[in-house]
Amino acid sequence: MHSYKILTLITILTYSIFLLLPNVSLSSPIVSNHESPNANFQKKTGNQKTPILSNHNSPYTKQTGNENKLNLLDNDFPHTTFQKEEKKTGNKKADSHAFNIPPTSSISQKKAGNKNINGLTFNKPSPLSSFHRQAGNKNSKNLNIKVPKVPPFSPISLSNVSLYLPIIPGKDSQYENKHKKGNEKVYDLTISRGSNAPDGFKRDMFLINGQFPGPLIECNKGDTLVINVKNELDEDTTIHSHGMFQRGTPWYDGVPGQTQCGIPSKGSLTYKFKVEQSGTYWYHSHSRTQYIEGIIGPLIVHEPNDPYKNECDEEIIVILQDWYHTDAKTLLATFLSPASQGNEPSPDNGLINGHNSFNCSSASEGSDCVSNAPLAQFKFVKGKKYKLRIINASAFSAFIFSIDGHSMDVVEVEGMITRRHTVHRLPINIAQRYSVIVTADQPIDQYWMRAEMETSCFAVVSDDLNPLITAVVTYDTYNGSTDQGPSSKAWSDDVENCVDLKASDLKPYKNQKIPNPSKNFTIVINFQPDENDVVLGYINNSTYKIDTNDPTLIKVYNGVTQFSPNLNVFTVEKDEIVDLILLNQDAGEHPFHLHGHVFWCLGSGEDGTQPDYNSLNTKDPIQRDTATIPAGGWAILRFVSNNPGVWGFHCHIEWHVASGLVAQFVTQPDQIKRLNPPDEWKALCPNSFNSSNSSNSSNGPKSSDSYNSSNSPNRHNSSNGSNRPNNSHSPNSSNNSNRPNNYHSLNSPNSFYNTKSKKHGL
Structure with missing residues (x-):
């Protein structure tokens, strides 16, 4: 009996000591920060499988210092994604998880067994060419994994060409929002100039983190994205997260002259916003012509409730x-x-x-x-x-x-x-x-x-x-x-x-009830020469002129309610249901994109057709953020003004943006002023807040009470100056005045700019 008491006491003491030890699980991975690119290896502890999670200290990633516990069950995928690969060790199998660790610049493509170098599979002849992600983790166990909040993917530079090894899960390994809601994903982007030869022709261009295209940014729906942008160019720049609503953070939409002043040379700005949608997006500079020069990259938001998630094994990004x-x-x-x-x-x-x-x-x-x-x-x-x-x-x-x-x-x-x-x-x-x-x-x-x-x-x-x-x-x-x-x-x-x-x-997976309109704007698109015989783009006979030092959003904060006609401002109030009647008086089609919102595509017609309100699809229209307005034709789009901010609306042919085919919506101006912009954003425009508003003396475009249009000549037929017919036909349409006939010829390309659409949209 005495021995039994001693044995019991020893057992209690041992258990107490175990409880005082740090939380250890034999099924938990070891989280280590390896500076070596060869740090992805399998450690064995007895017969236990212990995957090692390596967080490489890449200069383009940033650790927040906080950690989140993820409970990985079968068919789940962690925040820090990995590729599972079986390696034989004697007669036993060990798990190896490749965490996109950038290899040193000395690594070149070479044969290594089955073309696998450091656990990373390369495609021939160019391992640098695809955003091809392997699904894995089909046999994952119940793991309680601590995962630092770091960007899941790091860019890899090899011989001055971009290498991407991102991983997007398939049906057996979903990148789902299993972590605590509101998790932050942090990315560092450095914009610089360099030489590259994407097609064999070497030229100077812009790079992001030394590569082109830029690194993948991804997160889960409901996450907060933190994008730290450093400008190493000799000119201003911005980053626009294409398709993000920026609800509550309109100052981070990244449009110079509308939502911010540019990030100056050697300057920086942190874009931080909540991601409310899911799907396929991209990011790019919104400063003049810069994205033509290489400032682009993919942005993917994962949807945990995707009805098709069990119907694909892997994902591939194709730009x-x-x-x-x-x-x-x-x-x-x-x-x-x-x-x-x-x-x-x-x-x-x-x-x-x-x-x-x-x-x-x-x-x-x-x-x-x-x-x-x-x-x-x-x-x-x-x-x-x-x-x-x-x-x-x-x-x-x-x-x-x-x-x-x-x-x-x-x-x-x-x-x-x-x-x-x-x-x-x-x-x-x-x-x-x-x-x-x-x-x-x-x-x-x-x-x-x-x-x-x-x-x-x-x-x-x-x-x-x-x-x-x-x-x-x-x-x-x-x-x-x-x-x-x-x-x-x-x-x-x-x-x-x-x-x-x-x-x-194109039909939505789930039908929505389409609300009836409460307001409409007629928007006439055309091109004509200015007083210097330069052909410019016009919206309702007004060409957009950017004011990069005094953005429209700051004007709103300064109490401006009347804007210069050349800012092409349309004002909408809270929860208005707005119809946009776009009449293309040009002989080329135009892809129009709306920032901060998505719209229902109710109807469109090509040259020679007339808009007919009674034939619109209000039963099951697709919702998106960019729509092509056919050459000489029309389109009717509907959106809900439920997102306070200043939102661009423009043709996404980049040459047409530069020529002035741009408008902007000031949505809920009173609500905008209740939002508190960060000081870092204000500091980009040090002389703009509370500045004189004397230059803003006239009203911008007004909402119409009926569907109407103005005639504008066909820019292809400048030699004869002939006008297009009045192609506005709808209830209550009014008489229209003809526009001048002296338009120069301008051929518009097929170019359709989409930013994003949301499932239960704006």
Whole structure:
């Protein structure tokens, strides 16, 4: 009995000591900060599996110092994402989790068994070409993991070209919002100038963290994004998170002259905002022509309740864009001169995930150019399903996207989850985004991924432009020749040029009740020469003139209620249901994008048709943030003014933004003044607050009581000065006065700018 008491006492003391020890779980990973890129290894403790989470101290990531516990169950995915890979150790299997640790610059692509270097799989011939993410974690156990709040992905620089190894989960490993609501994701972006050769033609351009395109930013719906931007350029810059509502933080929308003054050279600004939506987005500079020069990157927001999450195994980001070999400032100076007659510069090439090849025999003498540069590469595994998040980050070009032999099911449009719609060739205009599900169900082989520029929308086409932009999709077990490229055949489906995918083909996953309008604005789009014979863009006969030192948002804080006509301001109050009747009096189509909101696309028509209010789709229209206004045609969009702020509304052809085809909505001005902007933002405009308002003496555009329009000449027919017919037909339409006839010819490209749409939208 005495021995039993002693044994009991020892047991109690041992248990008490154990309780006093730090929280230790045999199933918990060791969190370590390794400076070596080779830090991803598997540690074994007896027979326990102990994955090591490595947080590399990248100069482009920032730790917040706080940690969040994540409970990982089967089919869950942690904030810090990883790729699970089985490695044999004797007769036992050990887990290895690759955490996107940047390798040193000395690492080059080389054979290492199955082309796996430090746990990172490279695609040939260029490991730098795709935002291809592996799903994993299919056999994850119940782990109680401490994960520091750091950006989940780090950029990797290899031979001055961008390498991305981001991981997006598939059906067995979802990146879900399992952590505490309101978690912060922190990213550092350094904007600088450097040399790069995305298509083999080397030129000076802008880089983000030394790479192009910029690093992936991602988070969960409900998170707070913190983006620290440092400007190493010799000019001002901004970053616009394309499609983010910025509810409660309108000063972080990133538009110079509207929501902020620019970040000065060697200056910095932290953009911090709550993310209320989910879907496929991107970020870019909103300062003149800078995103043409390379300041772009993907922004992905994960939706934990995505109805399609169990229908894809992996996700791939595909960024399409046009590319110029001449500095954009030089091109803009020519475009904004009488010599151009309003004809936009033709691209020299196009890129997929920052890669393409170029025929250097057509390059100017003295150019640093290498022909047959590597194309973007994508790896498919037979039988797997892939969600492709497609982003058109062009300045001027619309594309038709396809993968030979593979059908695509559209499931998302700019944040709006849609019913499945199968296509072979997908038209995608500037700034639009689509998610499509593709099944790897074809014979083991290589296939072309195609992005066909819609040059029929261009005014002028460069003689050296190859409008077919390609990448290569290779099945993982393919062992044939790669010398000649794929032999696959393109789809032959007809797709109408310079317009969006048919509205009838895009239906929301869940129908919404569409409210009736309480206000409408008629917006007439046209181009005409100014007094210096420079062709500019006009909205209701007013061309936008930016005031970078006194943004509209600051004017509102200073009590301004009347704005210069050239600011093109429309004012809306709280919860008004606003119809925008856009009448395109121009012979080219225009992709119009609305910041801070999404809109329902109620109807549109091409040249020769008239808007008919009675034929609008108010039953199940798609909701998005960018819509193409057809050449000579019309569109009617509806949104709810429930987000206080100053929100841009503009054509997303970058050349047209610079030419003044821009308006802005001042939404709920009284509510704006109740929001408290940060001092760091105010400091960018030190002389603007409480400044004189004497220059703002006239009223901006007014809401109309009926659908009406003004005639404006066809800019293609400047020689005869003929007017287009009055194409406004609706109840209560009023008489319209003709506009001047002396318009110069200007061909507008197919370019459609989308920022974002929300599921139960604004």
